[in-house]
Amino acid sequence: MPFRIAHPVASVVGGAFMLCGLVWLGCGVTQMGATAADLARAQDQAAAGATTFAGECAKCHGSRGEGLAAAPALLGPGALPEYPRDTGGSSAPTFIDPQQLQIEMQARPAGAAWRDPFKNAQDLYNFTSTHMPMEHAGELKQGDYWAVVNFLLAAQGASLPAGGIGPANASSIPIPRR
16 A cells, blocks of 8 residues: 555656756757857858957857846847847846836836837847947947947848948848847
């Protein structure tokens, strides 16, 4: 009789360990941020943007744009969504920083999203040139901001026009959704 009681418990425990192992393996192979091929393509098409990204953006957003701590993902699947996620300023939906939420609420009109939507390269430029890098927002040269926009969109799979993305064509270049 004791064997019959222990057997279902052992099966449940064993099954739980098996499930945890499969979830761990799944997490280990899930690509976060840009792939090596994405980064190589972007480096080829927008070398200046890759340099600026590495020096100014990667410390918060990760070297592959995967998002770190309170900085969201910029590259890879699900990055740069048209409308912001309700994440409290973090790439992890369960992380909520009350101070950050309060700052965001005070800085925006009542009922407005915490940022305008990202529909095209111009929207991305407007946001980055106004709010990034966080510790010295708006202080980079205009050309550096455009270079980063070119790099980000090339890494996301956009075909950059001859001469790159700039003020004359940015509104016509959609942000690729992956």
